[in-house]
Amino acid sequence: MHKKGIIAVISGFSGAGKGTIVNRLVQDYGYAISISATTRQPREGEIDGKHYFFKSKENFENMIKENELIEYAKYCDNYYGTPKDYVFEQINNGIDVLLEIEMQGALQVKKDFPDVSLIFITPPSARELRKRLEGRGTETAEVIEKRLARAVEECVYMPEYDYIMVNDDLDICVKEIHQLLQSLHFSVKNQVDLIEEITADFNK
């Protein structure tokens, strides 16, 4: 029997370690990560079809019109979105796909695709989040305060997610998310084909 891949959204507070976790899941376990489409100009070194699908404004607006995006948003006059094609191609090939998107986008995805699982990553404490943001050494005190203030606001989204993971020890967190994603394959919504097959077999 051909096993379809699953789609999971990964979100969390800025500084919770989402990017590192997603990269580890891709490298260590072969998950695919969805590639966003955008109308912004490519930066140096960015490759079309790898980092982003670069689109003209007309192209992008046509994708919106034709319902070709899982979700999209506009920031600073540029569109960003998740094309359906790439994601559905992966899952049809049996590959699980991770979508790293922010919270309002995640809830939009859940509304349109209720079978998608939403995973929220949090640091163990506010103190630890501050420590990590300060430890990066790349952000000004002002930016750090802004991110912490946003985290305070973003707490309200946590109960809307399906799973809450604490990123305390990175290795443990990556392994726990991998085991969770594997377990999701047994979820009844992902076993529809198996149920049909077993039912047909027993009724032969």
Added chain:
Amino acid sequence: MHKKGIIAVISGFSGAGKGTIVNRLVQDYGYAISISATTRQPREGEIDGKHYFFKSKENFENMIKENELIEYAKYCDNYYGTPKDYVFEQINNGIDVLLEIEMQGALQVKKDFPDVSLIFITPPSARELRKRLEGRGTETAEVIEKRLARAVEECVYMPEYDYIMVNDDLDICVKEIHQLLQSLHFSVKNQVDLIEEITADFNK
């Protein structure tokens, strides 16, 4: 933070290997298995509080009246049921509890306790189920046909479960169920305390 245990119901076709799987989960990973109350007479070697809680008919009917059972049913003039006390004591002590109950009981549990996860165990095929039932060597051909006929009817319950597990290789199936049960701890319904704690911490 004190972590509460979870409750999972294990059901499946007769001959799917439920009993063996549950015993392995208890022995290898320390899960608790709920102890049923019954009004039937103890058989030789059966210990009260270990194999069953043996109750008089009056006692049992009083438990029903006082809403002290998670589910109950009457077979051959005897009551069988799952007392709440024991199960809730275990999960309050952080121990995950398995309930091995038949399908109509399982759906009753889900209705009254929507946070409980229902796990359905199926053999890989009807042919394999027949082979296992015949392999036991303890059942007459008539009983085997009866059980297979019941499995045909029971297929309709599969879509009502939360997770469908195929018991092809016992070791793999036990490990997969263990990983599933561990992953369920991250489910938002089991992370209510964590969400409150994190939210309070960020809002300090």
